Amino acid sequence: MEAGSFTADFLKQNHDLYSAATNHSFIASIRDGSIDAQNFKLWMEQDYHFVREFVRFVASVLVKMPRDSPECDVDIILGGITALESEITWFRKEANFWQIFLERVTLLQPNKDYCAFLKQLEGSDTPFTVAISAFWLIELVYCVSFMSCLEKDAKTPFELISTVKRWGSPEFHDYTLKLMKLVDKALENASKDEQKQAHEACVRVLELELKFWDMAGFVLG
Numbered sequence: 001m002e003a004g005s006f007t008a009d010f011l012k013q014n015h016d017l018y019s020a021a022t023n024h025s026f027i028a029s030i031r032d033g034s035i036d037a038q039n040f041k042l043w044m045e046q047d048y049h050f051v052r053e054f055v056r057f058v059a060s061v062l063v064k065m066p067r068d069s070p071e072c073d074v075d076i077i078l079g080g081i082t083a084l085e086s087e088i089t090w091f092r093k094e095a096n097f098w099q100i101f102l103e104r105v106t107l108l109q110p111n112k113d114y115c116a117f118l119k120q121l122e123g124s125d126t127p128f129t130v131a132i133s134a135f136w137l138i139e140l141v142y143c144v145s146f147m148s149c150l151e152k153d154a155k156t157p158f159e160l161i162s163t164v165k166r167w168g169s170p171e172f173h174d175y176t177l178k179l180m181k182l183v184d185k186a187l188e189n190a191s192k193d194e195q196k197q198a199h200e201a202c203v204r205v206l207e208l209e210l211k212f213w214d215m216a217g218f219v220l221g
Protein backbone atom coordinates (compact mmCIF):
# COMPACT_ATOMS: atom_id res chain seq x y z
CA MET A 1 0.00 0.00 0.00
CA GLU A 2 1.62 3.25 -1.11
CA ALA A 3 1.35 6.35 1.06
CA GLY A 4 -0.77 8.91 -0.72
CA SER A 5 -2.69 6.26 -2.65
CA PHE A 6 -6.48 6.03 -2.47
CA THR A 7 -6.44 2.76 -0.49
CA ALA A 8 -3.82 3.91 2.03
CA ASP A 9 -5.56 7.24 2.57
CA PHE A 10 -8.95 5.58 2.88
CA LEU A 11 -7.82 3.11 5.54
CA LYS A 12 -6.06 5.87 7.47
CA GLN A 13 -9.02 8.23 7.35
CA ASN A 14 -11.51 5.52 8.33
CA HIS A 15 -9.38 3.67 10.82
CA ASP A 16 -12.01 3.28 13.55
CA LEU A 17 -14.74 1.99 11.25
CA TYR A 18 -12.30 -0.35 9.47
CA SER A 19 -11.06 -1.64 12.79
CA ALA A 20 -14.64 -2.24 13.99
CA ALA A 21 -15.45 -4.16 10.79
CA THR A 22 -12.32 -6.33 10.97
CA ASN A 23 -12.27 -7.01 14.74
CA HIS A 24 -15.89 -7.93 15.31
CA SER A 25 -17.04 -9.98 18.31
CA PHE A 26 -18.47 -12.62 15.91
CA ILE A 27 -14.98 -13.22 14.51
CA ALA A 28 -13.49 -13.02 18.02
CA SER A 29 -15.84 -15.84 19.06
CA ILE A 30 -14.50 -18.03 16.23
CA ARG A 31 -10.95 -17.10 17.17
CA ASP A 32 -11.36 -17.97 20.85
CA GLY A 33 -13.48 -21.06 20.14
CA SER A 34 -16.55 -19.81 22.03
CA ILE A 35 -18.77 -19.47 18.94
CA ASP A 36 -22.28 -20.84 19.19
CA ALA A 37 -23.06 -23.29 16.35
CA GLN A 38 -26.43 -21.56 15.82
CA ASN A 39 -24.69 -18.26 15.11
CA PHE A 40 -22.25 -19.90 12.74
CA LYS A 41 -25.11 -21.54 10.86
CA LEU A 42 -26.98 -18.26 10.66
CA TRP A 43 -23.90 -16.59 9.18
CA MET A 44 -23.45 -19.40 6.66
CA GLU A 45 -27.09 -19.34 5.52
CA GLN A 46 -27.02 -15.60 5.00
CA ASP A 47 -23.56 -15.46 3.46
CA TYR A 48 -24.37 -18.10 0.85
CA HIS A 49 -27.14 -15.87 -0.47
CA PHE A 50 -24.92 -12.80 -0.24
CA VAL A 51 -22.28 -14.57 -2.33
CA ARG A 52 -24.83 -15.44 -5.01
CA GLU A 53 -25.55 -11.70 -5.38
CA PHE A 54 -21.85 -10.92 -5.12
CA VAL A 55 -21.16 -13.04 -8.24
CA ARG A 56 -23.39 -10.73 -10.28
CA PHE A 57 -21.68 -7.69 -8.80
CA VAL A 58 -18.17 -8.98 -9.64
CA ALA A 59 -19.34 -9.83 -13.17
CA SER A 60 -20.54 -6.22 -13.49
CA VAL A 61 -17.11 -4.98 -12.39
CA LEU A 62 -15.54 -7.02 -15.19
CA VAL A 63 -17.99 -5.58 -17.75
CA LYS A 64 -17.17 -2.03 -16.57
CA MET A 65 -13.44 -2.54 -16.84
CA PRO A 66 -11.98 -0.23 -19.52
CA ARG A 67 -11.48 -2.07 -22.84
CA ASP A 68 -7.82 -1.06 -22.99
CA SER A 69 -6.99 -2.63 -19.59
CA PRO A 70 -3.97 -4.94 -19.66
CA GLU A 71 -4.94 -8.62 -19.91
CA CYS A 72 -3.26 -9.37 -16.59
CA ASP A 73 -5.61 -6.89 -14.86
CA VAL A 74 -8.68 -8.41 -16.52
CA ASP A 75 -7.47 -11.86 -15.42
CA ILE A 76 -7.44 -10.80 -11.74
CA ILE A 77 -11.19 -10.16 -11.85
CA LEU A 78 -11.80 -13.21 -13.99
CA GLY A 79 -9.90 -15.29 -11.42
CA GLY A 80 -12.14 -13.80 -8.74
CA ILE A 81 -15.26 -14.96 -10.58
CA THR A 82 -13.79 -18.44 -11.05
CA ALA A 83 -12.98 -18.62 -7.34
CA LEU A 84 -16.58 -17.72 -6.53
CA GLU A 85 -17.79 -20.78 -8.39
CA SER A 86 -15.76 -23.04 -6.13
CA GLU A 87 -16.88 -20.94 -3.15
CA ILE A 88 -20.51 -21.68 -3.96
CA THR A 89 -19.75 -25.41 -4.26
CA TRP A 90 -17.97 -25.21 -0.90
CA PHE A 91 -20.97 -23.49 0.72
CA ARG A 92 -23.27 -26.27 -0.49
CA LYS A 93 -20.97 -28.96 0.89
CA GLU A 94 -20.60 -27.19 4.23
CA ALA A 95 -24.35 -26.63 4.40
CA ASN A 96 -24.81 -30.39 4.10
CA PHE A 97 -22.38 -30.96 6.94
CA TRP A 98 -24.17 -28.42 9.17
CA GLN A 99 -27.61 -29.64 8.07
CA ILE A 100 -28.56 -26.27 6.65
CA PHE A 101 -31.24 -26.09 3.97
CA LEU A 102 -29.99 -23.20 1.86
CA GLU A 103 -33.10 -23.04 -0.30
CA ARG A 104 -35.31 -22.41 2.75
CA VAL A 105 -33.39 -19.40 4.04
CA THR A 106 -35.16 -16.07 4.53
CA LEU A 107 -32.90 -13.11 3.93
CA LEU A 108 -32.49 -10.93 7.00
CA GLN A 109 -32.63 -7.14 6.73
CA PRO A 110 -28.86 -6.42 6.95
CA ASN A 111 -28.28 -8.93 4.14
CA LYS A 112 -31.12 -7.44 2.07
CA ASP A 113 -29.59 -3.99 2.55
CA TYR A 114 -26.15 -5.20 1.52
CA CYS A 115 -27.50 -6.99 -1.58
CA ALA A 116 -29.48 -3.85 -2.51
CA PHE A 117 -26.26 -1.84 -2.28
CA LEU A 118 -24.47 -4.34 -4.57
CA LYS A 119 -27.33 -4.05 -7.07
CA GLN A 120 -27.00 -0.27 -6.98
CA LEU A 121 -23.26 -0.57 -7.73
CA GLU A 122 -24.04 -2.91 -10.62
CA GLY A 123 -25.94 -0.09 -12.36
CA SER A 124 -24.41 1.59 -15.41
CA ASP A 125 -24.28 4.93 -13.59
CA THR A 126 -21.67 3.57 -11.15
CA PRO A 127 -18.22 4.03 -12.70
CA PHE A 128 -15.61 1.24 -12.75
CA THR A 129 -13.43 3.16 -10.29
CA VAL A 130 -16.19 3.16 -7.67
CA ALA A 131 -17.19 -0.47 -8.22
CA ILE A 132 -13.62 -1.81 -8.06
CA SER A 133 -12.97 0.15 -4.85
CA ALA A 134 -15.99 -1.40 -3.15
CA PHE A 135 -14.99 -4.83 -4.48
CA TRP A 136 -11.48 -4.50 -2.98
CA LEU A 137 -12.78 -3.52 0.43
CA ILE A 138 -15.49 -6.21 0.57
CA GLU A 139 -12.78 -8.85 0.06
CA LEU A 140 -10.31 -7.14 2.40
CA VAL A 141 -12.70 -7.09 5.38
CA TYR A 142 -13.23 -10.86 5.14
CA CYS A 143 -9.54 -11.50 4.58
CA VAL A 144 -8.30 -9.47 7.55
CA SER A 145 -11.10 -10.74 9.81
CA PHE A 146 -10.54 -14.42 9.08
CA MET A 147 -6.73 -14.11 9.05
CA SER A 148 -6.91 -13.37 12.76
CA CYS A 149 -8.53 -16.80 13.31
CA LEU A 150 -5.41 -18.48 11.91
CA GLU A 151 -2.89 -16.74 14.14
CA LYS A 152 -0.69 -18.95 16.35
CA ASP A 153 -2.62 -18.34 19.56
CA ALA A 154 -6.08 -18.66 17.94
CA LYS A 155 -8.35 -21.43 19.25
CA THR A 156 -10.48 -21.74 16.13
CA PRO A 157 -12.52 -24.98 16.35
CA PHE A 158 -11.31 -27.68 13.97
CA GLU A 159 -14.62 -27.82 12.05
CA LEU A 160 -14.33 -24.09 11.21
CA ILE A 161 -10.79 -24.24 9.84
CA SER A 162 -11.90 -24.70 6.21
CA THR A 163 -14.08 -21.60 6.58
CA VAL A 164 -11.38 -19.35 7.98
CA LYS A 165 -8.79 -20.65 5.48
CA ARG A 166 -11.11 -19.75 2.59
CA TRP A 167 -10.69 -16.03 3.27
CA GLY A 168 -7.77 -15.92 5.70
CA SER A 169 -5.20 -17.80 3.58
CA PRO A 170 -2.02 -16.14 2.24
CA GLU A 171 -3.39 -16.76 -1.30
CA PHE A 172 -6.55 -14.80 -0.57
CA HIS A 173 -4.44 -12.06 1.00
CA ASP A 174 -2.35 -11.88 -2.21
CA TYR A 175 -5.58 -11.54 -4.17
CA THR A 176 -6.66 -8.55 -2.04
CA LEU A 177 -3.27 -6.94 -2.68
CA LYS A 178 -3.76 -7.35 -6.42
CA LEU A 179 -7.22 -5.77 -6.14
CA MET A 180 -5.74 -2.94 -4.09
CA LYS A 181 -3.24 -2.20 -6.87
CA LEU A 182 -6.05 -2.17 -9.44
CA VAL A 183 -7.97 0.33 -7.29
CA ASP A 184 -5.01 2.64 -6.84
CA LYS A 185 -4.15 2.53 -10.53
CA ALA A 186 -7.76 3.22 -11.53
CA LEU A 187 -8.16 6.13 -9.13
CA GLU A 188 -4.75 7.74 -9.67
CA ASN A 189 -5.97 9.87 -12.54
CA ALA A 190 -9.69 9.85 -11.76
CA SER A 191 -11.67 13.03 -11.23
CA LYS A 192 -12.16 14.41 -7.71
CA ASP A 193 -15.84 13.51 -8.03
CA GLU A 194 -15.09 9.84 -8.77
CA GLN A 195 -12.60 9.74 -5.90
CA LYS A 196 -15.27 11.11 -3.60
CA GLN A 197 -17.84 8.58 -4.84
CA ALA A 198 -15.34 5.74 -4.34
CA HIS A 199 -14.63 6.96 -0.81
CA GLU A 200 -18.34 7.09 0.00
CA ALA A 201 -18.97 3.62 -1.43
CA CYS A 202 -16.12 2.23 0.69
CA VAL A 203 -17.51 3.83 3.86
CA ARG A 204 -20.86 2.20 3.05
CA VAL A 205 -19.11 -1.17 2.60
CA LEU A 206 -17.63 -0.92 6.10
CA GLU A 207 -20.99 0.02 7.60
CA LEU A 208 -22.72 -2.88 5.85
CA GLU A 209 -19.99 -5.37 6.80
CA LEU A 210 -20.35 -4.31 10.42
CA LYS A 211 -24.12 -4.83 10.31
CA PHE A 212 -23.63 -8.21 8.61
CA TRP A 213 -21.39 -9.38 11.47
CA ASP A 214 -23.85 -7.96 14.01
CA MET A 215 -26.58 -10.02 12.35
CA ALA A 216 -24.42 -13.18 12.43
CA GLY A 217 -23.43 -12.65 16.04
CA PHE A 218 -26.97 -12.00 17.19
CA VAL A 219 -27.74 -14.55 19.91
CA LEU A 220 -30.72 -16.61 18.86
CA GLY A 221 -33.37 -17.00 21.53
Ligand SMILES: Cc1ncc(CN)c(N)n1
Nearest residue numbers: 047050051138139142212
Ligand atom coordinates in the same frame (compact mmCIF):
# COMPACT_ATOMS: atom_id res chain seq x y z
C1 LIG B 1 -20.77 -10.20 3.76
C2 LIG B 1 -19.58 -10.69 3.01
N1 LIG B 1 -18.54 -9.84 2.78
C3 LIG B 1 -17.47 -10.32 2.07
C4 LIG B 1 -17.42 -11.57 1.60
C5 LIG B 1 -16.19 -12.07 0.86
N2 LIG B 1 -16.42 -12.27 -0.50
C6 LIG B 1 -18.49 -12.40 1.85
N3 LIG B 1 -18.51 -13.71 1.46
N4 LIG B 1 -19.58 -11.97 2.58
